[in-house]
Amino acid sequence: MAESMCAKPPDKLACFGIGSCVCLALYDPGAKVAGLAHSMLPTIAAALVPPGGMGPADQAKYADSAVGFLVASMEKLGASRGRITAKLVGGAAMFSFAGPRTEGAESLGERNLRAARESLAAHGLALQAEESGGSAGRSIEFDPADGSLLVRSALADPRWL
Amino acid sequence: MRDLNKLVSLEKDALREIANVGAGNAATAVSQLIGTVIQVDVPKVSIIRVQDLPLPLGGPETVVAGIYFKLFGDAPGKMLLCLSQDSIGPVLELMLGEKPAQAPARLSDIQASALKELGNILCSAYLNALARFMDMQLLPSVPAFALDMVSSLLSTVLAESAELHPQALLIETQFSTVGRPITIHLFLIPEAGSLNTMLQALAEQSGVSFDG
Numbered sequence: 001m002a003e004s005m006c007a008k009p010p011d012k013l014a015c016f017g018i019g020s021c022v023c024l025a026l027y028d029p030g031a032k033v034a035g036l037a038h039s040m041l042p043t044i045a046a047a048l049v050p051p052g053g054m055g056p057a058d059q060a061k062y063a064d065s066a067v068g069f070l071v072a073s074m075e076k077l078g079a080s081r082g083r084i085t086a087k088l089v090g091g092a093a094m095f096s097f098a099g100p101r102t103e104g105a106e107s108l109g110e111r112n113l114r115a116a117r118e119s120l121a122a123h124g125l126a127l128q129a130e131e132s133g134g135s136a137g138r139s140i141e142f143d144p145a146d147g148s149l150l151v152r153s154a155l156a157d158p159r160w161l
Numbered sequence: 162m163r164d165l166n167k168l169v170s171l172e173k174d175a176l177r178e179i180a181n182v183g184a185g186n187a188a189t190a191v192s193q194l195i196g197t198v199i200q201v202d203v204p205k206v207s208i209i210r211v212q213d214l215p216l217p218l219g220g221p222e223t224v225v226a227g228i229y230f231k232l233f234g235d236a237p238g239k240m241l242l243c244l245s246q247d248s249i250g251p252v253l254e255l256m257l258g259e260k261p262a263q264a265p266a267r268l269s270d271i272q273a274s275a276l277k278e279l280g281n282i283l284c285s286a287y288l289n290a291l292a293r294f295m296d297m298q299l300l301p302s303v304p305a306f307a308l309d310m311v312s313s314l315l316s317t318v319l320a321e322s323a324e325l326h327p328q329a330l331l332i333e334t335q336f337s338t339v340g341r342p343i344t345i346h347l348f349l350i351p352e353a354g355s356l357n358t359m360l361q362a363l364a365e366q367s368g369v370s371f372d373g
Contacts, residue, residue, distance in 0.1 A: 002212035016310070017222055017312025017316065018312075018313060019309075019312070019313030019314060020316070020317040020320055021316055021317075040319075041323055045325070048326075061212065061323075092317075094309060095305035095314075096305055097231075108320055108321060109317075135307070137309040137310040137312070137313025138313070139222055153310075154222070155309075
């Protein structure tokens with residue numbers, strides 16, 4: 001969790017048990033470079049920014065900073081920013097408490113998704129597909145050979161994204 | 162705010178003692194509810210980075226029944242109870258008198274409700290003992306229930322703490338029964354500010370000072 005990874009074929013990437021976190025899956029079909037970031041939170045609180053700036057783990061931990069960081073890591077493996085497309089998985093509300101929901105309150109999952117979408121748009125990356133929200137946890141497998149993304153959950157059938 | 166890294170071993174012992182008192186009371190209550198002897202393991206106190214999930218019940222995708230409480234009062238925090246999937250059938254059989262069909266992939270409302278009730282009793286008994294021991298008020302929310310991968314549940318609970326603090330204090334206790342494969346894992350996650358309150362209350366009770 002709160003990590004990012006990049007890979008080229010024949011390696012594959014995977015992320016298990018995603019709840020309210022968002023997983024950002026970026027792919028450059030030309031260079032066959034895939035990148036995955038597993039972010040827990042939408043954005044860093046000002047009080048938590050370390051004096052020396054955010055390190056790699058911190059950048060992946062937050063959905064807004066994860067996009068730029070992941071793109072830069074992929075570029076080191078030969079990816080080209082202009083070809084990269086994005087898929088987004090996660091942002092579920094795992095627990096719901098009985099009773100009326102607070103008016104206008106967004107769940108952490110929804111806030112994570114919003115931060116990720118906004119950051120993708122700010123970096124000019126196209127959001128190709130999304131498997132998000134709901135109340136079920138997810139796991140994903142991401143194959144750099146063709147950019148295919150398999151989404152699994154505990155109770156539903158696996159789905160290709 | 163207190164630096165969690167500087168928690169000395171005496172303080173960890175004190176927290177373990179708090180957990181023992183809570184767990185002992187909870188075990189008694191659950192044992193009466195389901196009519197079997199409940200064993201309590203020695204509680205584990207650890208300070209983790211919020212992204213380093215403990216996985217006591219198998220791999221990250223192990224399906225568990227999670228019962229989640231927000232804790233209010235003098236020492237706010239969170240409590241998550243996890244029942245291993247093998248435990249669900251025996252627990253429901255003991256509580257409802259009927260064996261659920263096979264390994265339960267989905268639970269009926271009444272089954273989920275029974276597990277929430279088990280959670281309620283366990284959580285309340287635990288908190289009552291803590292509150293008496295530390296002479297403070299602790300109140301649980303209503304329970305929230307989910308049957309899902311353990312990592313998706315725990316990471317969600319920890320992420321909510323992570324917005325305020327990069328580390329979390331985790332107090333874990335495992336309950337099990339002899340003869341039946343029932344395992345319940347309890348995670349108590351006090352808010353960073355609650356740690357001081359708890360240690361202070363203990364110091365007043367015991368006369369030991371935890372200046373660390």
